[in-house]
Structure formats: structure tokens, C-alpha cells
Amino acid sequence: MAIKPTIYKLTVSLSDLNRDVYDSLSLTIARHPSETMERMVVRVLAFCLNTREQLVLCKGLSDTEEPDIWAHSLDGNLELWIDVGEPSPERIKKVSRIAKEVKIYGFNSKAPTWWQQNEKQFASLDANVYRFQWEQVQALASIIDRGVDLSITISGDSLFVASELGECELILQGLQEVS
Numbered sequence: 747m748a749i750k751p752t753i754y755k756l757t758v759s760l761s762d763l764n765r766d767v768y769d770s771l772s773l774t775i776a777r778h779p780s781e782t783m784e785r786m787v788v789r790v791l792a793f794c795l796n797t798r799e800q801l802v803l804c805k806g807l808s809d810t811e812e813p814d815i816w817a818h819s820l821d822g823n824l825e826l827w828i829d830v831g832e833p834s835p836e837r838i839k840k841v842s843r844i845a846k847e848v849k850i851y852g853f854n855s856k857a858p859t860w861w862q863q864n865e866k867q868f869a870s871l872d873a874n875v876y877r878f879q880w881e882q883v884q885a886l887a888s889i890i891d892r893g894v895d896l897s898i899t900i901s902g903d904s905l906f907v908a909s910e911l912g913e914c915e916l917i918l919q920g921l922q923e924v925s
Contacts, residue, residue, distance in 0.1 A: 749779040750779070751776035751777055751778050751779060752776070752777045752779075752892070753774065753775070753776055753777075753892070754773075754774070754775045754776075754777060754786070754890070754892050754893070754894075755772070755773070755774050755775075755892065755893050756771075756772075756773045756774075756775065756790065756890075756893075756894055756895075756896055757770065757771070757772055757773075757894075757895045757896070758770070758771040758772075758773060758790070758794060758895075758896045758897075758898055759895070759896070759897045759898070760794050760797065760898050760900075761897075761898070761899045761900070762794070762795070762797070762900040763899070763900060763901040764900055764901065764902065765900075767797060769797060771793075771794070771797065773790065773793065773803065775789065775790065775803060776805075782887075783887040783890065784853065784854065784880075784883045784884060784886075784887045785830060785831065785853070785854075786887075786890075787883065787886045787887050787890055788830050788851055788853045788878060788883060789803065789814050789815065789830050790896075791851070791878070791886075791898075791905060791916070792814065792815055792828050792830055792849070792851045793815055794898050794900070794905075795900065795905075795918070796815065796817075796826060796828060796849065798817060798826075799817075800817045800818055800819070800820070800825070801815060801816075801817045801826070802815065802816055802817065802818075803815055804816055813827045813828050813829050813841070814828055814829055814830045815828040815830075816828065816845075823846065824844055824845045824846065825845070825846045825847065826845065826846065826847045826848075826849070827841045827844075827845035827847070827848045827849070828848075828849045828850075828851065829848075829849075829850050829851075830850075830851050830853070831850075831851075831852065831853070831854070832852055832854075832856065832857060832860035832864075833850060834864075835864050835867035835868055835871065838850065838868065838871050838873050839871055842871050842872045842873055847874070848871075848872065848873040848874065849873070849874045849875075849876070850873060850874070850875045850876065851876050851877070851878065852875070852876070852877040852878070852921075853877065853878040853880065853883045854880055854883075855880045857877050857880070858877075861875070861877065861921055865921075865922075868922055869922070872924050873922065873924065874920075874922060874923050874924055875920075875921040875922040875923075876918050876919060876920055876921060877918075877919045877921055878916055878917075878918060878919075879916070879917060879919075882914065882915070882916040882917065883916065885914040886907055886914050886916060888911070888912070889907070889909045889911040889912040889913065889914060890909065890911070891911065894909045894910065894911070895909065895910065896908070896909050897909075903917055903918045903919070903920070904916070904917055904918075905917075905918060
């Protein structure tokens with residue numbers, strides 16, 4: 747019998763000072779059995795950093811043909827493709843041809859090595875690449891439970907997250923930003 751995903755219901759009070767976005771988000775996230783808590787919270791952060799009309803949390807690890815998050819225009823064009831983790835340059839080359847904007851959010855302990863090995867291939871691709879520090883992501887994962895209210899404030903490259911279980915700050919490092 748297959749293990750079912752764990753459902754998380756998060757209420758996020760979002761203040762994105764960089765983009766003047768102030769919103770209350772109700773997110774229902776299915777955490778795949780093989781997905782770590784750290785990866786799931788980075789999906790939440792990526793969603794908050796890019797929140798807009800038509801933004802959708804996808805099936806993630808359950809469907810390798812989809813990104814973790816995407817947004818389509820009203821006429822069906824792929825506006826935004828977001829991968830969390832360390833995708834291959836070949837995958838990003840393929841999707842950068844069909845998506846208007848591509849973003850990658852690395853986060854784990856192997857992200858620096860992944861970037862060092864792939865930086866040259868990504869330089870020719872139309873993709874924005876970012877990285878969170880592993881220890882900061884672990885701190886965030888420790889203050890999340892299945893039904894939590896979060897307050898997320900984004901200012902510059904800093905994300906301050908608070909819940910009933912604690913608070914933490916994460917710094918988003920831009921590795922490659924295209925216009």
C-alpha cells in the first residue's frame with residue numbers, strides 16, 4: 747500500500763516590502779512521502795517571493811514533468827516556472843524555451859557544490875538562480891507544523907518568518923539574475 751502525502755494547511759500573512767505586496771494567503775500543500783520538510787518550506791518561500799495571480803503549487807515530486815510552482819497567463823501561456831532544489835541544466839534549458847521566466851531556488855547542503863559544477867552551463871540560460879542557506883532552512887522547518895499561521899516579511903534579500911513555534915531569518919542569495 748502506497749504512503750499518502752501529508753497535508754499542510756498554512757495561513758500566511760505576507761508583507762513583501764520589495765514589491766509592495768501585502769496579502770493573506772491560505773496554502774494547502776501536499777508533502778510527498780519522500781519530500782523533506784526543508785524542501786517543502788522552501789516551496790512555501792518561493793511561492794511567497796513570487797505570489798501573483800494564477801500562481802499554483804504543482805504536484806512537485808509526484809510529477810517530474812511539472813515544476814514545483816508555475817503561473818500561466820489567462821490565455822494559457824507559461825509565464826513562470828519555479829524549480830526548488832538542484833535541477834539539471836538540460837531541464838532548465840528545455841523549460842526556458844517555453845516559459846517567459848524561470849527561477850530556481852537551491853537550499854540544501856549540496857547546493858554550493860551543485861552551483862560550482864553547473865554555473866558555466868547556467869550562464870547561457872535565461873534563468874534566475876537563488877540559494878538559501880541550509881542551516882536557515884532547517885531553522886524554518888523546525889517552526890512549521892501541519893496547521894500553522896505564519897507571518898513572512900520580505901525586505902531586500904532578507905525573509906523574516908514567525909509562527910507560534912518560533913521565528914527565524916533567512917537570507918536569499920542571488921547566484922544568477924537575468925533581466
